[in-house]
Amino acid sequence: xxxxxxxxxxxxxxxxxxxxxxxxxxxxxxxxxxxxxxxxxxxxxxxxxxxxxxxxxxxxxxxxxxxxxxxxxxxxxxxxxxxxxxxxxxxxxxxxxxxxxxxxxxxxxxxxxxxxxxxxxxxxxxxxxxxxxxxxxxxxxxxxxxxxxxxxxxxxxxxxxxxxxxxxxxxxxxxxxxxxxxxxxxxxxxxxxxxxxxxxxxxxxxxxxxxxxxxxxxxxxxxxxxxxxxxxxxxxxx
Amino acid sequence: xxxxxxxxxxxxxxxxxxxxxxxxxxxxxxxxxxxxxxxxxxxxxxxxxxxxxxxxxxxxxxxxxxxxxxxxxxxxxxxxxxxxxxxxxxxxxxxxxxxxxxxxxxxxxxxxxxxxxxxxxxxxxxxxxxxxxxxxxxxxxxxxxxxxxxxxxxxxxxxxxxxxxxxxxxxxxxxxxxxxxxxxxxxxxxxxxxxxxxxxxxxxxxxxxxxxxxxxxxxxxxxxxxxxxxxxxxxxxx
Numbered sequence: 039x040x041x042x043x044x045x046x047x048x049x050x051x052x053x054x055x056x057x058x059x060x061x062x063x064x065x066x067x068x069x070x071x072x073x074x075x076x077x078x079x080x081x082x083x084x085x086x087x088x089x090x091x092x093x094x095x096x097x098x099x100x101x102x103x104x105x106x107x108x109x110x111x112x113x114x115x116x117x118x119x120x121x122x123x124x125x126x127x128x129x130x131x132x133x134x135x136x137x138x139x140x141x142x143x144x145x146x147x148x149x150x151x152x153x154x155x156x157x158x159x160x161x162x163x164x165x166x167x168x169x170x171x172x173x174x175x176x177x178x179x180x181x182x183x184x185x186x187x188x189x190x191x192x193x194x195x196x197x198x199x200x201x202x203x204x205x206x207x208x209x210x211x212x213x214x215x216x217x218x219x220x221x222x223x224x225x226x227x228x229x230x231x232x233x234x235x236x237x238x239x240x241x242x243x244x245x246x247x248x249x250x251x252x253x254x255x256x257x258x259x260x261x262x263x264x265x266x267x268x269x270x271x272x273x274x275x276x
Numbered sequence: 277x278x279x280x281x282x283x284x285x286x287x288x289x290x291x292x293x294x295x296x297x298x299x300x301x302x303x304x305x306x307x308x309x310x311x312x313x314x315x316x317x318x319x320x321x322x323x324x325x326x327x328x329x330x331x332x333x334x335x336x337x338x339x340x341x342x343x344x345x346x347x348x349x350x351x352x353x354x355x356x357x358x359x360x361x362x363x364x365x366x367x368x369x370x371x372x373x374x375x376x377x378x379x380x381x382x383x384x385x386x387x388x389x390x391x392x393x394x395x396x397x398x399x400x401x402x403x404x405x406x407x408x409x410x411x412x413x414x415x416x417x418x419x420x421x422x423x424x425x426x427x428x429x430x431x432x433x434x435x436x437x438x439x440x441x442x443x444x445x446x447x448x449x450x451x452x453x454x455x456x457x458x459x460x461x462x463x464x465x466x467x468x469x470x471x472x473x474x475x476x477x478x479x480x481x482x483x484x485x486x487x488x489x490x491x492x493x494x495x496x497x498x499x500x501x502x503x504x505x506x507x508x509x510x511x512x513x514x
Contacts, residue, residue: 100494103488103494104494106362107355107358107359107362110348110358110362111355111358114352116349117345117349120345120349121345124344124345124348124362124365127362127365127366128369131369142506145506145507148507149506149507211459211460211463214452214456214459215456215459215460218452218453221449221452221453221459222449222453225452225463225466226506228463228466229470229506232467232470250341256338256342268380268383268384268387268464269383269387270387
């Protein structure tokens with residue numbers, strides 16, 4: 039009777055990892071969405087709440103890391119389970135970082151909430167964040183369903199986020215050049231945009247992990263993870 | 277006779293991981309140092325070389341990931357070896373990201389090399405990068421020597437990098453406000469500074485991994501990994 043019991047306990051451990059990771063995903067998505075809502079409404083109380091939630095993700099990452107190492111040591115899992123458990127560690131680390139980026143946006147909301155902000159560009163940031171959050175949500179679904187195909191298509195769609203980010207970068211720069219009074223707020227918005235673009239990169243990282251967990255192969259074609267904003271040169275009109 | 281042979285092969289695998297990680301560390305450090313040299317000398321050829329080297333780190337990370345999973349599956353290592361092997365995966369991921377950040381600086385060098393740059397602030401960036409590279413070098417030494425104590429002191433020193441970064445952020449903002457012609461170059465310098473500050477954070481992440489590998493315990497006191505620049509508010513003088 040001990041064998042089925044052991045297997046059940048092991049299954050429970052794997053399910054625990056998977057459930058804890060889903061919880062982290064939900065928290066991370068919520069933080070980013072709330073940070074953008076706080077930005078749009080200049081809502082510093084909401085921004086403060088986002089900042090405080092970051093601890094939950096730090097804790098989640100630690101717990102998953104410890105549990106994963108314990109499970110591997112105790113159960114000596116077969117290759118596919120092993121990939122999934124190590125994948126959990128990697129994904130937890132990406133989600134923790136997504137939370138950091140959400141928190142950083144929230145901090146900037148508090149810094150700039152009294153300043154005039156270009157409505158059109160803030161809406162652009164909101165759109166960017168919707169795309170990034172869709173990627174994040176879908177890649178976590180792909181992890182649950184072990185879908186290499188879905189992981190592949192998510193990675194390819196990151197280019198759209200990069201393109202929109204680069205165009206926002208250019209517009210924010212132009213806005214700063216038009217009136218130096220915009221510089222302080224727009225610099226923070228630039229970093230908010232960069233943070234959202236990075237959230238898209240983390241979704242891409244997770245997609246790569248999901249692909250490896252599902253297939254045992256790493257995605258071979260290197261996707262350039264960088265956006266093009268590093269190459270944007272804008273001179274003032276004068 | 278098969279047992280000693282197996283142990284030796286296993287030791288070889290662990291040594292391979294450790295050596296490959298050292299190589300990655302050397303490449304990452306070199307890329308960041310070269311990116312800064314390229315920035316200071318407006319040397320686009322050097323910047324181009326940094327960009328091309330990034331592939332080496334992508335490849336290193338993949339190889340370490342695959343090898344680590346294989347070694348765990350094959351050898352079913354004891355807890356301390358297991359922590360070290362999983363630690364290798366985490367550290368490889370941090371080093372790959374350091375390379376990305378170095379590459380991103382190099383791309384910006386190419387964008388702004390013809391523009392006037394505030395010499396004092398570029399020197400400030402150089403100083404910041406020297407601190408970050410020292411952290412990176414020392415934390416890789418700490419990994420080799422399994423020194424929890426050294427890992428601890430490295431994590432604490434990250435505050436200095438954050439403080440200098442925040443002060444550079446403020447100065448760059450002021451510079452942009454003084455003359456809109458500085459905006460384009462200074463925005464890229466702002467992101468270069470942010471990249472260097474992030475490299476310091478990756479050294480901190482590695483310190484946390486080293487501590488866990490060495491002790492089996494996670495660092496308990498949460499260090500705020502964020503700099504204070506998100507809270508900088510600077511208005512134009514007018």
